Amino acid sequence: MKRLLVILAFIAGAALIQWGLTALLLEGPIRQGPYYYQILILAGVNVMLAVSLNLTNGITGQFSIGHAGFFAVGAYVAAALSFYAGPGIRAATEFLPVFAQDGLLLLIASSAGMLAAACAGWLVGMPSLRLRGDYLAIMTLGFGEIIRVVILNIDAVGGARGFTGIPRLADFFWVLLGAGACVAVVRNLVKSSQGRALLAIHEDEIAAQAMGLAVTRHKVAAFVIGAAFAGLAGSLFAHFTMFLHTNSFTFVKSFEIVIMIALGGLGSIAGAVIGAVTLTVLPEVFRGFAEYRMVIYALALILIMIYRPQGLLGTGRFLGAGRALFKRAEKPGHAKDVAP
């Protein structure tokens, strides 16, 4: 009961914030309001991407760099659904007020996007999560690019021209709900024994197996949940921008998400949130220096990696998936007492 109240309060709060933002930024006195509003939306989408990738890269200690692929699957599947089936669904729900029609359509499209991304996550995860470290990284990178090229060649979703005509159904209210759901699910998972199993896999796979954990199953589960929320992020992104192009889903986007969680602290949920917001807002702040922007951005990252390798909020416990590659070396054997 208490949980239901918290959820209702969160929804009400999100609606209130949306109302405030509409009054202030979209129809209000602030110059460039819509631009700030757009940054807020992108920050929310990036929070979902970072928190969901953190489940695999930070907590389970696997190194995936194909998250943009699941983001793309969610975006295109959801957008295609509301573009092609939207009018039919609206006709069937005509008796509802317009905002409820919008919400219902968005929910249906987002569910489809999440489901599709989760299936893609399962298909990629099953074979590749048996691999370790750099092999997994290469496999996920390859997958991300395959998805992008496949979409580029599907004419029904615009191909190289891009997908236009997607209805605008998402606003900051929905992004806030999506990000809230993502954080809640990941947090619940991490605090449960399922989450401890993921931490154990991060620490030592052999010992985790010996404790009776089905290592591959746990890894795939984390990966699939992460992919599903990347799909949700994609769906909300598509229904806000109303236009999709495969250029938004290249491996550069995947790396951006990896950098967000490295910056915030691998394994920390709050870190992922802060990393995502920082890396959405910072480039906009530096937009004035156009050509120096990427230089400053890169410098900031290098400095953080040197002086704070655990990330801004890292617990120091997870120095990252990369370290797991090197710590496999066995401890030296002990002197042995061989007297009979």
Added chain:
Amino acid sequence: MSAAASSSALLRVDKVTRRFGGLTAVKNVSFTVEPGQLFGLIGPNGAGKTTMFNLITGLYVPSEGTISLGDAPLSGLPPHRITAGGIARTFQNIRLFGGLSVLDNVKIACHLRHGATLIASVMGSKALRGSEAAIDATANRLLAIMGLDRLAHETAANLSYGHQRRLEIARALATEPRLLLLDEPAAGMNPQESLDLMHLIRRLRDEFRLTILLVEHNMKVVMGVCERIHVMDHGESIAEGSPEQIRRDAKVIEAYLGAG
């Protein structure tokens, strides 16, 4: 193998061979462990004892031969299924989840018997709270038994060597095994610690009604605690019997001291 022994045995290793390329690490080894027994597996360095452990726990698959627990064949099952079947182990070169707390190390092993499902965990449902309470109680009880309760919130990697070994045993017990495999539990311990360990091993066997298979180099521990001993050398069985028989066995003395 006599028919009587085979019907009551808990662990049966039958003509097991394991080759790594051209190297035969374990060659045609057979032994049976009766329920409730304290069984020792000894031999000089490179005798194939740890390979035998890895074969029993599923990290390696036998090239030939079969291993079974009770009536269930184990060969070919993945390690986590074997643990689920009732075999737990510790590692020769300690493999704790070093970055996690002592309590979490044990809680992770409780997941096998008491863990909530993925759906319940994600939703944070009532089933999850019940399972977490059971896990918490079990883990704390095991830490108390192993004398680690005051260190519950310490990071595992910061524990002393002896405490880390005890934590490995606590963690193995949390999977609720029928058969406990201890891989050199006394390695690196001083005589007093070894003595304490011997008492502890006996106590665990009685308290948890365990069968224990022990690989050990420390002869004092092996002779003091084991009821039956199997000796390996260069991957082959060379003797089996009570501690007294093994102590006097000419082949065993030769294997350890070299041919006179």
